[in-house]
Amino acid sequence: MLTFNQNGIYCAQADVYIDPWKPVDNAIITHAHSDHARWGMKKYLAHIHAAPVMRYRLGQDINVQTVDYNQPITINGVQISLHPAGHIWGSAQVRLEYKGEIWVVSGDYKLGEDGISVPFEPIRCHHFITESTFGLPVYNFPDPATVHHDINDWWRKNREEGKNSVILGYALGKAQRIHKHLDPSIGNIYTHGAVDNVNKLYEAAIEPLPYARRIDSSINPKDIKGDIIIAPPSAENTPWLRKLQPYKLGICSGWMQLRGTRRRRGADRGFVLSDHADWGQLNTAIKQTGAEHIYVTHGYKSVYAKWLQDAYGLNATEVETLYTGEQLDEPETTGGEDAGI
Amino acid sequence: MRAFSELFTRIDQTTSTNEKIDALADYFEHADPKDAIWCVALLTGKTPKRTIKSGELRDWCAEVSGTPVWLLEESYHVVGDLAETISLLLKGSDGETSHALHEVINSLVALENKTDEQRKAYITGMWRQLGRQELFVFNKLITGGFRMGVSDKITIKALAKRYSIDENIVAHRLTGNWQANETVLDSLMSATDDAADISRPYPFYLAYALETAPEELGDVKDWQIERKMDGIRGQIIVRDHQLFVWSRGEDLLTEKFIEFEPLAKLLPSGTVIDGEIIPAKDENFLPFHVMQTRIGRKNVTKKSLMEAPLVMVCYDLLEHDGVDIRHLSLMQRRELLVQLIETVKEKEANIPLWLSPVLICQNWEEVAEQRLKSREYNCEGLMLKRKDSEYKTGRRRGDWWKWKVDPLSIDGVLIYGQRGHGRRADLYTDFTFAVWDGDELVPFAKAYSGLTDKELLEVDRWIKKHTTDKFGPVRSVTPELVFEIGFEGINASSRHKSGVALRFPRILRWRKDKPAKEANTKADLMDILRVYGGLYDVS
Ligand SMILES: [Zn+2]
Numbered sequence: 083m084l085t086f087n088q089n090g091i092y093c094a095q096a097d098v099y100i101d102p103w104k105p106v107d108n109a110i111i112t113h114a115h116s117d118h119a120r121w122g123m124k125k126y127l128a129h130i131h132a133a134p135v136m137r138y139r140l141g142q143d144i145n146v147q148t149v150d151y152n153q154p155i156t157i158n159g160v161q162i163s164l165h166p167a168g169h170i171w172g173s174a175q176v177r178l179e180y181k182g183e184i185w186v187v188s189g190d191y192k193l194g195e196d197g198i199s200v201p202f203e204p205i206r207c208h209h210f211i212t213e214s215t216f217g218l219p220v221y222n223f224p225d226p227a228t229v230h231h232d233i234n235d236w237w238r239k240n241r242e243e244g245k246n247s248v249i250l251g252y253a254l255g256k257a258q259r260i261h262k263h264l265d266p267s268i269g270n271i272y273t274h275g276a277v278d279n280v281n282k283l284y285e286a287a288i289e290p291l292p293y294a295r296r297i298d299s300s301i302n303p304k305d306i307k308g309d310i311i312i313a314p315p316s317a318e319n320t321p322w323l324r325k326l327q328p329y330k331l332g333i334c335s336g337w338m339q340l341r342g343t344r345r346r347r348g349a350d351r352g353f354v355l356s357d358h359a360d361w362g363q364l365n366t367a368i369k370q371t372g373a374e375h376i377y378v379t380h381g382y383k384s385v386y387a388k389w390l391q392d393a394y395g396l397n398a399t400e401v402e403t404l405y406t407g408e409q410l411d412e413p414e415t416t417g418g419e420d421a422g423i
Numbered sequence: 424m425r426a427f428s429e430l431f432t433r434i435d436q437t438t439s440t441n442e443k444i445d446a447l448a449d450y451f452e453h454a455d456p457k458d459a460i461w462c463v464a465l466l467t468g469k470t471p472k473r474t475i476k477s478g479e480l481r482d483w484c485a486e487v488s489g490t491p492v493w494l495l496e497e498s499y500h501v502v503g504d505l506a507e508t509i510s511l512l513l514k515g516s517d518g519e520t521s522h523a524l525h526e527v528i529n530s531l532v533a534l535e536n537k538t539d540e541q542r543k544a545y546i547t548g549m550w551r552q553l554g555r556q557e558l559f560v561f562n563k564l565i566t567g568g569f570r571m572g573v574s575d576k577i578t579i580k581a582l583a584k585r586y587s588i589d590e591n592i593v594a595h596r597l598t599g600n601w602q603a604n605e606t607v608l609d610s611l612m613s614a615t616d617d618a619a620d621i622s623r624p625y626p627f628y629l630a631y632a633l634e635t636a637p638e639e640l641g642d643v644k645d646w647q648i649e650r651k652m653d654g655i656r657g658q659i660i661v662r663d664h665q666l667f668v669w670s671r672g673e674d675l676l677t678e679k680f681i682e683f684e685p686l687a688k689l690l691p692s693g694t695v696i697d698g699e700i701i702p703a704k705d706e707n708f709l710p711f712h713v714m715q716t717r718i719g720r721k722n723v724t725k726k727s728l729m730e731a732p733l734v735m736v737c738y739d740l741l742e743h744d745g746v747d748i749r750h751l752s753l754m755q756r757r758e759l760l761v762q763l764i765e766t767v768k769e770k771e772a773n774i775p776l777w778l779s780p781v782l783i784c785q786n787w788e789e790v791a792e793q794r795l796k797s798r799e800y801n802c803e804g805l806m807l808k809r810k811d812s813e814y815k816t817g818r819r820r821g822d823w824w825k826w827k828v829d830p831l832s833i834d835g836v837l838i839y840g841q842r843g844h845g846r847r848a849d850l851y852t853d854f855t856f857a858v859w860d861g862d863e864l865v866p867f868a869k870a871y872s873g874l875t876d877k878e879l880l881e882v883d884r885w886i887k888k889h890t891t892d893k894f895g896p897v898r899s900v901t902p903e904l905v906f907e908i909g910f911e912g913i914n915a916s917s918r919h920k921s922g923v924a925l926r927f928p929r930i931l932r933w934r935k936d937k938p939a940k941e942a943n944t945k946a947d948l949m950d951i952l953r954v955y956g957g958l959y960d961v962s
């Protein structure tokens with residue numbers, strides 16, 4: 083029912099694309115990260131919580147229809163519904179059913195609770211399209227609760243040494259997740275403007291976050307002492323950041339699992355906190371779908387597809403060049419979310 | 424081993440030099456003395472003998488973790504470090520262990536004479552007990568190369584802090600022949616046993632490349648100008664009528680350099696000379712590679728002794744009449760050095776010690792002219808040393824500078840990219856370059872340094888998008904990008920398809936202005952070879 087063409091993942095029966103990367107008429111968007119929600123579609127369909135971010139990023143005038151999870155709509159006989167992907171708030175898997183055949187496009191996903199998004203919901207299907215960002219057995223992420231605990235400990239220790247704590251995480255999703263689990267009794271929380279903009283959307287759509295101040299011209303950097311600052315990765319090595327000295331730098335990303343990456347990024351601390359499934363989660367998710375046909379997209383495509391064939395006897399194929407971010411290609415330059423940041 | 428892996432974590436979790444020093448100094452103070460000395464040994468590259476092969480580790484890890492070998496290999500390519508890959512695949516236990524670092528190292532060394540079953544049982548048994556961070560440390564002990572982001576300088580500073588002694592003294596005490604399982608840190612760092620090791624060299628004083636125009640160094644008369652020889656930096660030591668020849672890499676090479684044997688009798692006991700060991704014949708220096716071939720061999724043949732007799736070009740005198748004179752000024756040391764060599768030459772005219780000539784220059788223009796003549800003398804450039812400088816430890820700015828000649832260069836086309844290692848394991852950072860031979864591209868150099876981090880990322884992305892073929896960690900790419908490759912020397916080589924072997928090739932810049940077809944040709948390389956090439960074939 084679905085095919086892969088030069089524009090993206092296409093359903094001919096419903097004449098609709100999922101996360102297309104070229105301008106098309108009808109697009110269903112799994113989530114609002116920039117490599118999945120792109121500019122130029124005539125009509126968008128997305129989850130109610132993804133739409134505000136899409137409007138903020140792609141323009142208030144985009145034509146976007148919203149639906150909630152598990153609220154099916156039918157287009158030319160194809161029943162289409164969105165289901166929680168647990169990746170970021172408002173992220174969805176897209177389920178398409180036509181004449182008894184079920185496909186699920188999972189977009190990006192992870193298993194388990196993160197405190198800000200509705201947890202991943204396993205859906206039985208025949209064809210499952212999965213990401214493989216962390217599709218190698220060396221990626222075994224620690225329990226997020228421990229990581230949040232470590233972040234607070236780190237903040238406390240830096241504060242004792244009279245230093246600020248700057249923590250870098252992708253502005254959409256990761257930043258709210260970090261923010262929500264900070265312990266405000268330690269000190270003040272500050273946000274970079276790019277993070278604050280998304281936080282405001284989150285608070286309007288979902289719930290308030292712990293009190294934080296946006297760093298703008300009204301704030302004297304000298305008044306920030308022993309506090310924590312949440313900033314996007316693009317803030318690294320900028321004059322903006324230098325004003326916050328003395329500080330310690332922490333980066334939150336699944337890539338921080340590897341020592342080489344940690345050291346290459348020059349951070350004091352790398353916190354292994356990811357919005358993507360690790361090796362174990364990918365395998366669990368795929369088994370739970372019961373799908374026979376697996377299409378592996380961005381990440382360690384070929385390796386992971388081979389593993390699915392060898393270990394589980396699945397009909398797994400890699401799908402070429404769906405999304406731009408391959409591995410660690412662009413974390414420094416664009417902070418693309420497939421860099422897991 | 425828990426304290427040691429906690430130390431490792433502490434160091435790994437900071438980029439601040441001072442915090443690393445503090446963590447080390449703490450460890451040296453509180454750790455079991457037998458562990459502390461091993462920590463110093465590991466950090467300064469004195470790794471224990473390796474008793475387990477990489478292949479064994481891979482097989483056992485695949486079995487224990489239930490990972491197919493091909494998947495383990497793929498993971499290793501991404502992680503870039505086998506010890507880390509294994510630690511991540513095994514996950515580690517939650518239990519606590521109480522193995523001391525030195526006991527673990529001794530057990531590992533003892534595996535050499537054990538049966539395969541015993542070796543496997545020990546390693547996999549440890550794997551099951553250790554937590555993740557300890558696992559990594561344990562695997563690093565097996566595979567070697569344990570640096571943990573700590574330079575020799577940091578280790579020295581931490582020891583200086585812990586024992587409240589001068590860094591130069593620490594550095595000196597760390598050199599030489601000590602064995603971690605035969606001493607403890609306290610005695611290595613205490614002055615009393617200084618006499619114990621008569622072979623011990625002094626830490627070398629190294630120069631940085633000149634960073635400014637030479638005029639900014641002030642009056643040329645305050646500087647001693649010498650040629651920078653292209654050989655092996657070394658120290659000749661005579662103590663107790665015994666001779667020791669050390670290289671800068673801290674290898675004891677006395678046996679390989681038999682030309683120096685007579686010096687044991689000719690030089691007074693208590694003499695340490697710093698200089699450059701270099702092949703020379705009939706008053707002329709020969710190219711470096713002539714000596715390289717000889718060092719590679721087990722036995723020195725008569726033929727090589729005839730073809731490439733070695734001399735030391737003496738730069739400096741560090742110990743005189745058994746007294747450490749590094750604190751004297753260069754002028755004073757030079758005077759003593761000149762006297763020493765003249766006295767010895769009176770006894771025996773034909774000794775393999777040559778004084779490094781001091782170039783007389785009235786102004787910096789004359790210095791610059793001398794520098795341009797470097798290649799005629801088979802030299803790399805000039806050394807500028809402040810006349811009142813003492814002999815310091817390690818690489819320092821200020822008093823000594825090297826002013827090298829600009830490297831030779833040629834424009835090559837990028838044809839292969841290979842994944843880097845360690846820090847750069849996820850990037851394509853090792854490149855192979857080719858020149859044109861008619862319509863064909865002939866590889867002539869591999870280089871991995873010289874680009875900025877930003878350029879590296881850009882090239883890495885480009886490689887991933889322009890791959891034509893993959894084999895293992897290597898990708899061949901469409902021949903489009905041109906880079907200027909610099910090198911220090913060139914020799915004919917029948918082993919290389921291009922017919923030449925380059926010395927120290929590196930990337931000078933990315934020629935974004937040049938299309939691939941305008942890169943240099945094999946004929947251009949041959950022209951350079953004719954002008955600058957060595958006299959011998961290194962193949
Ligand atoms: Zn995403």
Ligand SMILES: [Zn+2]
Pocket residue numbers: 115117118189190213380405419420
């Ligand atoms: Zn994605």
